[in-house]
Amino acid sequence: xxxxxxxxxxxxxxxxxxxxxxxxxxxxxxIVIALLLVIVVATIVNPNFLFSSDGFRDxxxxxxxxxxxxxxxxxxxxxxNVDLSVGSVLGLTAYLTGRLFIDxxxxxxIVVFIAGIALGAxxxxxxxxxVAFAKVPALVITLGTLYxxxxxxxxxxxxxxxxxxxxxxxxxxxGTGQILxxxxxxxxxxxxxxxxxxxxxxxxxxxxxxxxxxxPDAAHLYGLRVTRRILTAxxxxxxxxxxxxxxxxxRYGTVSSQAGTGWELQAIGAAVIGGVAISGGVGTLxxxxxxxxxxxxxxxxxxxxxxxxxxxxxxxxxxxxxxIVLDRVLALRQSRKLxxxxxxxx
Amino acid sequence: MTVAQPPTTPAPPALELxxxxxxxxxxxxxxxxxxxxxxxSIHALIGENGAGKSTLVKIIAGLYRRDAGxxxxxxxxxxxxxxxxxxxxxIAVIYQEPTLFPDLSVTExxxxxxxxxxxxxxxxxxxxxxxxxxxFARLGVSIDPDRITEGLSIADQQIIEIAKAISLDARVLIMxxxxxALSGVEVExxxxxxRSLRDEGxxxxxxxxxxxxxxxxxxxVTVMRDGSYIATEAISETSVDELVRQMVGRxxxxxxxxxxxxxxxxxxxVEGLTRTGVFHDVSFSVRAGEIVGLAGLxxxxxxxxxxxxxxxxxxxxxRVTLAGTALPKGNPRVAMARGLALVPEDRxxxxxxxxxxxxxxxxxxxxxxxxxxxxxxxRTENAxxxxxxxxxxxxxxxxxxxxxxxxxxxxxxxxxxxxLATEPKVLIVDEPTRGIDVGTKSEVHRLxxxxxQQGMAILMISSExxxxxxMADRVLVMREGWLTGEFPRSEAxxxxxxxxxxxxxxxxx
Numbered sequence: 033x034x035x036x037x038x039x040x041x042x043x044x045x046x047x048x049x050x051x052x053x054x055x056x057x058x059x060x061x062x063i064v065i066a067l068l069l070v071i072v073v074a075t076i077v078n079p080n081f082l083f084s085s086d087g088f089r090d091x092x093x094x095x096x097x098x099x100x101x102x103x104x105x106x107x108x109x110x111x112x113n114v115d116l117s118v119g120s121v122l123g124l125t126a127y128l129t130g131r132l133f134i135d136x137x138x139x140x141x142i143v144v145f146i147a148g149i150a151l152g153a154x155x156x157x158x159x160x161x162x163v164a165f166a167k168v169p170a171l172v173i174t175l176g177t178l179y180x181x182x183x184x185x186x187x188x189x190x191x192x193x194x195x196x197x198x199x200x201x202x203x204x205x206x207g208t209g210q211i212l213x214x215x216x217x218x219x220x221x222x223x224x225x226x227x228x229x230x231x232x233x234x235x236x237x238x239x240x241x242x243x244x245x246x247x248p249d250a251a252h253l254y255g256l257r258v259t260r261r262i263l264t265a266x267x268x269x270x271x272x273x274x275x276x277x278x279x280x281x282x283r284y285g286t287v288s289s290q291a292g293t294g295w296e297l298q299a300i301g302a303a304v305i306g307g308v309a310i311s312g313g314v315g316t317l318x319x320x321x322x323x324x325x326x327x328x329x330x331x332x333x334x335x336x337x338x339x340x341x342x343x344x345x346x347x348x349x350x351x352x353x354x355x356i357v358l359d360r361v362l363a364l365r366q367s368r369k370l371x372x373x374x375x376x377x378x
Numbered sequence: 379m380t381v382a383q384p385p386t387t388p389a390p391p392a393l394e395l396x397x398x399x400x401x402x403x404x405x406x407x408x409x410x411x412x413x414x415x416x417x418x419s420i421h422a423l424i425g426e427n428g429a430g431k432s433t434l435v436k437i438i439a440g441l442y443r444r445d446a447g448x449x450x451x452x453x454x455x456x457x458x459x460x461x462x463x464x465x466x467x468x469i470a471v472i473y474q475e476p477t478l479f480p481d482l483s484v485t486e487x488x489x490x491x492x493x494x495x496x497x498x499x500x501x502x503x504x505x506x507x508x509x510x511x512x513x514f515a516r517l518g519v520s521i522d523p524d525r526i527t528e529g530l531s532i533a534d535q536q537i538i539e540i541a542k543a544i545s546l547d548a549r550v551l552i553m554x555x556x557x558x559a560l561s562g563v564e565v566e567x568x569x570x571x572x573r574s575l576r577d578e579g580x581x582x583x584x585x586x587x588x589x590x591x592x593x594x595x596x597x598x599v600t601v602m603r604d605g606s607y608i609a610t611e612a613i614s615e616t617s618v619d620e621l622v623r624q625m626v627g628r629x630x631x632x633x634x635x636x637x638x639x640x641x642x643x644x645x646x647x648v649e650g651l652t653r654t655g656v657f658h659d660v661s662f663s664v665r666a667g668e669i670v671g672l673a674g675l676x677x678x679x680x681x682x683x684x685x686x687x688x689x690x691x692x693x694x695x696x697r698v699t700l701a702g703t704a705l706p707k708g709n710p711r712v713a714m715a716r717g718l719a720l721v722p723e724d725r726x727x728x729x730x731x732x733x734x735x736x737x738x739x740x741x742x743x744x745x746x747x748x749x750x751x752x753x754x755x756x757r758t759e760n761a762x763x764x765x766x767x768x769x770x771x772x773x774x775x776x777x778x779x780x781x782x783x784x785x786x787x788x789x790x791x792x793x794x795x796x797x798l799a800t801e802p803k804v805l806i807v808d809e810p811t812r813g814i815d816v817g818t819k820s821e822v823h824r825l826x827x828x829x830x831q832q833g834m835a836i837l838m839i840s841s842e843x844x845x846x847x848x849m850a851d852r853v854l855v856m857r858e859g860w861l862t863g864e865f866p867r868s869e870a871x872x873x874x875x876x877x878x879x880x881x882x883x884x885x886x887x
Contacts, residue, residue, distance in 0.1 A: 234500045234501050235499055235500065235501065236491065236499070236501065239482075239486060239490065239493065239501065240490070240491065242479070242481065242482060243482060243486075243490050243491075245481075246479035246480055246481040246482055247477065247478070247479050247480065249477065250477040250478060250479055251479075252461065253441070253461055253473070253477045254461070254465075254477075254490055254491050255440075255460060255461040255462030255463075255464075255465045255491060256490070313479065313480075313481035313482070314481050366528075366529075367528065368655075370528065370529025371529065371654070371655040372655070
């Protein structure tokens with residue numbers, strides 16, 4: 033028979049050493065090392081990059097919002113879809129946040145959060161419904177809603193903008209405040225990440241996202257609730273973009289009709305760099321989150337390293353291509369190895 | 379309503395389909411599907427391609443909904459709207475091509491959608507893994523439950539499908555041509571598993587084209603033809619000849635009108651063609667006027683060899699010579715120019731542009747020669763297409779009709795016409811009659827025979843043994859990437875060819 037038996041676990045192989053070897057093999061390890069490398073190099077060139085109170089705070093704070101969007105995006109990509117509308121969703125909810133504080137004086141902050149997340153979820157649900165029921169590729173649907181949502185935003189905002197003075201101090205404090213030197217935004221982002229990653233790893237619904245992305249036809253034959261899961265993925269992506277939108281207002285204070293433009297590409301880039309396969313079924317939310325940190329940290333490190341402005345985008349692009357090429361090479365090597373094992377087993 | 383019980387069987391049948399009908403538009407795929415599966419018994423369903431077996435299976439699986447007829451599960455009428463419903467009712471279907479998630483682990487594939495969970499809904503990985511191991515131990519196979527499914531052999535993937543059915547505790551197990559891509563040992567392993575499942579009281583349905591397997595494994599058999607139920611018999615009371623007669627419903631000889639042809643010089647010579655993991659050291663030749671059949675199981679690497687010869691796929695070593703000159707690697711354009719044609723296996727995806735007209739498709743491979751100063755007019759296109767459409771008797775409303783609207787048999791004629799228009803010296807046809815009706819089949823066979831008579835060298839890949847035996851002057855057999863047999867027409871019998879196609883390497887040597 034051609035089955036390849038697992039090499040029996042060596043006696044004395046402890047759970048700890050297996051965990052270590054797993055850690056070395058994990059795709060995420062590579063990007064963590066890359067991230068540390070960037071931080072170390074930038075810090076050597078300019079110690080303030082890490083060893084100043086602002087430097088340390090920015091290191092954690094800047095990628096937090098992108099992390100939220102990238103986590104939602106990663107869930108969608110894992111189901112073999114894509115959500116291009118996240119930047120527009122973020123822009124709309126950021127503006128909504130400002131408007132609520134202006135139009136409803138004394139509105140509780142928590143209500144604003146709920147409203148922002150709800151709007152994001154509703155917009156995500158529209159994406160999901162169009163993709164799941166109309167059976168049109170997500171790329172086309174969300175490209176459409178990217179423009180539609182942004183158009184609504186421009187029509188609503190006009191030349192107006194939200195200014196920091198429009199927002200209550202307590203709310204703005206969220207954007208800059210820290211607990212034990214850790215920015216509040218980072219804490220929120222990491223809590224969301226931990227919960228979402230746990231769900232994707234440990235719940236049936238979470239595993240079904242992977243199954244659907246790995247082979248949609250097989251998922252259908254398995255009797256999985258494909259439509260519901262795809263709706264959920266887009267809903268989640270929308271809700272997290274909505275949350276990021278509220279936090280965007282808190283962090284930056286100023287919201288114009290162009291807030292969040294281009295975030296969709298950064299979020300996809302972060303997920304891909306983090307090892308989430310664009311063809312679905314592979315990758316972790318932790319990977320996408322670290323990808324977001326790597327992407328934005330490099331962005332901040334490049335000027336310090338004296339790399340000219342217009343080269344910075346090229347470096348980011350090279351990083352994305354490099355990540356995809358790396359994944360492809362690893363996949364080819366693995367399938368070749370599996371093939372060889374099968375041939376030997378004959 | 380009350381269910382009339384036959385006096386001899388006290389327990390109601392596990393699954394009973396009666397006069398089930400299914401049509402797609404104007405095409406009736408299933409006229410009258412009738413089959414009964416008893417508990418603790420293995421039932422064979424046989425019939426030619428296009429007899430409606432797969433449609434029947436998909437209705438049982440809940441993938442299609444029937445237009446008419448009744449389905450009874452243990453005596454109670456049921457109606458499945460989805461695969462989830464039929465699964466919940468205890469029906470497991472194993473398709474010819476296993477449908478698994480390549481990126482997920484073996485264990486996850488077995489339990490997806492119904493993983494064991496603890497109180498908080500968290501998947502209990504340990505329990506899941508232990509159960510997978512237990513099932514594999516019971517089946518007597520060693521598959522690593524933690525590895526990803528990608529890269530497993532078809533045989534192992536089928537074992538995973540069976541493990542899935544066992545973990546579901548399915549009472550009815552449908553296997554649609556599970557042995558199509560298995561070697562002898564793997565078939566034996568599968569049969570042992572199937573018998574033990576039967577002995578546990580489950581009902582199994584086994585679809586196969588191989589009579590020896592049907593007789594070795596099954597207790598009863600139902601024959602279908604052209605979407606209709608023909609007969610059900612106990613295996614002990616029937617014979618291969620009887621079943622063939624029921625399946626084909628006509629004399630086999632008239633299906634394969636083999637004409638005498640003058641065999642000339644070697645036109646296509648293949649030497650030592652190798653591509654790691656796909657095919658190894660494949661050498662053979664085809665002479666002018668000769669039809670060489672390439673037999674073997676699905677997945678034996680036959681199509682891959684054909685694609686490599688034509689230059690669509692790469693190969694690592696070996697050489698291909700066409701009419702005395704070496705053919706460059708990986709260059710279909712040159713291959714075509716030198717007179718090689720490949721009619722691919724999947725005509726809808728690889729052979730035709732379904733949205734384009736019949737005449738566009740027929741002239742697709744000879745565009746350059748039709749063009750005047752780089753421009754092609756509809757008139758020249760239609761004129762060229764008309765020649766082949768009438769010669770091949772393509773049945774179409776007009777040459778401007780979209781090719782996708784034609785029947786399978788006529789689509790196949792269009793693909794053939796496309797390549798014949800290039801006036802090739804060597805024609806490679808891959809499964810030329812798959813999924814087309816019996817009448818058109820014999821027309822295609824007659825055409826191939828005529829072409830050989832006119833001096834064309836033909837390499838015919840086919841999984842249908844009667845077709846290979848009926849048409850070929852010489853039969854080559856491939857198994858798991860190796861050429862394992864070569865028989866002149868006089869020595870090629872179902873037994874010799876099947877043995878070369880399925881026997882283990884050690885035995886074959």
